[in-house]
Amino acid sequence: MNKKTITDIDVAGKKVLVRVDFNVPLSSKDPNDDITVTDDTRINAALPTLNYLLDQGASLILCSHLGRPQSAADTQFAMDPVGARLGELLGRRVQKVDEVVGTQATAAAAALQPGDVLLLENTRFEAGEKRNDPELSSQLAALADVYVDDAFGSAHRAHASTEGVAQEMRAKGGPAVAGFLMGKELDALGTAVSNPAHPYVAIMGGAKISDKIKLIDNLLNTADKILIGGGMANTFLAAQGHNLGKSLVESDAIPEAKRLLDMASNQLILPIDVVVADEFSADAVGKVEDVWSISPEKMALDIGPATLDRFNAELQGAQLVIWNGPMGVFEFPNFAEGTNQLALLLAGLVEHGAQVMIGGGDSAAAVHKAGLTAKMTHVSTGGGASLELLEGKTLPGIAALDDK
Ligand code: ADP
Ligand code: MG
Numbered sequence: 001m002n003k004k005t006i007t008d009i010d011v012a013g014k015k016v017l018v019r020v021d022f023n024v025p026l027s028s029k030d031p032n033d034d035i036t037v038t039d040d041t042r043i044n045a046a047l048p049t050l051n052y053l054l055d056q057g058a059s060l061i062l063c064s065h066l067g068r069p070q071s072a073a074d075t076q077f078a079m080d081p082v083g084a085r086l087g088e089l090l091g092r093r094v095q096k097v098d099e100v101v102g103t104q105a106t107a108a109a110a111a112l113q114p115g116d117v118l119l120l121e122n123t124r125f126e127a128g129e130k131r132n133d134p135e136l137s138s139q140l141a142a143l144a145d146v147y148v149d150d151a152f153g154s155a156h157r158a159h160a161s162t163e164g165v166a167q168e169m170r171a172k173g174g175p176a177v178a179g180f181l182m183g184k185e186l187d188a189l190g191t192a193v194s195n196p197a198h199p200y201v202a203i204m205g206g207a208k209i210s211d212k213i214k215l216i217d218n219l220l221n222t223a224d225k226i227l228i229g230g231g232m233a234n235t236f237l238a239a240q241g242h243n244l245g246k247s248l249v250e251s252d253a254i255p256e257a258k259r260l261l262d263m264a265s266n267q268l269i270l271p272i273d274v275v276v277a278d279e280f281s282a283d284a285v286g287k288v289e290d291v292w293s294i295s296p297e298k299m300a301l302d303i304g305p306a307t308l309d310r311f312n313a314e315l316q317g318a319q320l321v322i323w324n325g326p327m328g329v330f331e332f333p334n335f336a337e338g339t340n341q342l343a344l345l346l347a348g349l350v351e352h353g354a355q356v357m358i359g360g361g362d363s364a365a366a367v368h369k370a371g372l373t374a375k376m377t378h379v380s381t382g383g384g385a386s387l388e389l390l391e392g393k394t395l396p397g398i399a400a401l402d403d404k
Contacts (some may be wrong), residue, residue, distance in 0.1 A: 206325025
């Protein structure tokens with residue numbers, strides 16, 4: 001995409017405000033506990049950008065949201081454990097202030113020397129963050145000379161620390177550019193949107209059908225085939241007149257599924273068999289049934305082996321594959337086979353030169369659980385953001401950055 005990144009600007013001796021995604025899992029929700037970071041993947045992912053900026057002679061002011069605090073009183077979401085872990089990973093002192101903006105933050109930012117790292121408090125402690133309050137944005141912009149956005153997962157929300165601050169930085173004459181993580185997401189997903197290689201196969205699954213049906217609509221314009229599995233497939237099968245038993249079906253979405261099937265039945269590939277169970281439980285035992293003979297008292301929790309064969313056949317020779325949404329309830333080992341086998345199949349395609357991109361939080365988790373993240377071309381860090389980008393929407397956090 002035609003957005004400037006940190007390698008397009010000079011940051012030596014500058015104070016650089018970096019919006020990172022440090023929304024990491026924590027060990028406790030009790031503010032009286034000694035809270036630690038339980039998974040530092042997202043902090044690690046920010047290191048290339050942070051180390052590059054430090055090597056160039058910048059000083060850093062970092063900000064992120066963390067969890068869903070109602071206000072600054074929710075101190076269990078304070079950034080202190082994140083700062084501690086970041087300090088260990090960077091091998092440098094990380095100074096943390098207990099506010100996002102204000103006299104302390106301003107004084108700490110003003111005192112920064114090249115190589116120094118300052119971490120601001122959780123941006124959602126400020127009521128103005130989600131409102132995209134211009135006052136908060138301009139106070140944030142006032143702390144620094146340069147704004148860098150490396151939080152792709154927040155780019156679909158116009159918040160003060162994403163969209164607003166970029167506008168304010170430009171208004172005062174400073175650059176607002178993408179970091180390496182953001183740049184990688186834009187390159188990978190941007191290609192799929194604007195210049196996809198063909199054959200291009202999209203795979204959709206998961207559970208949020210009404211949210212994602214618009215994405216299918218848009219993908220029909222660009223992808224050659226769309227394979228539909230997981231909970232999503234149930235609604236389409238019901239739209240075809242199959243009896244789905246106790247399966248998850250979004251009846252409100254059936255008319256839209258019907259419309260898509262009428263419009264593009266040869267592009268949409270549905271399951272021919274499913275793995276059913278008596279109940280939604282980790283202990284439930286799976287049994288394969290054809291989609292036209294699902295037992296009324298059972299629910300479909302995974303795609304079946306004949307469907308996997310069919311999907312495999314459709315995927316042969318594909319040059320670009322986008323996958324969003326697990327093929328089944330992968331959290332239960334008895335119903336993870338479809339998702340795991342598909343992930344293996346896709347890893348094989350990458351070895352043969354295809355580009356395979358994964359979007360969606362649970363899909364990324366499933367691929368990670370299967371140990372195949374490194375085998376994919378790109379696993380997006382942004383669930384909602386990646387979907388909106390693939391839907392062809394403009395993401396406010398990205399639109400606000402400087403054009404090349
Ligand atoms: P993503 O986060 O990748 O965008 P979703 O949030 O849409 O994906 O869907 C993920 C969820 O869908 C998982 O928790 C999984 O258990 C569930 N799921 C997949 N297939 C089924 C199914 N057949 N019935 C019920 N839930 C399903
Ligand atoms: Mg999800």
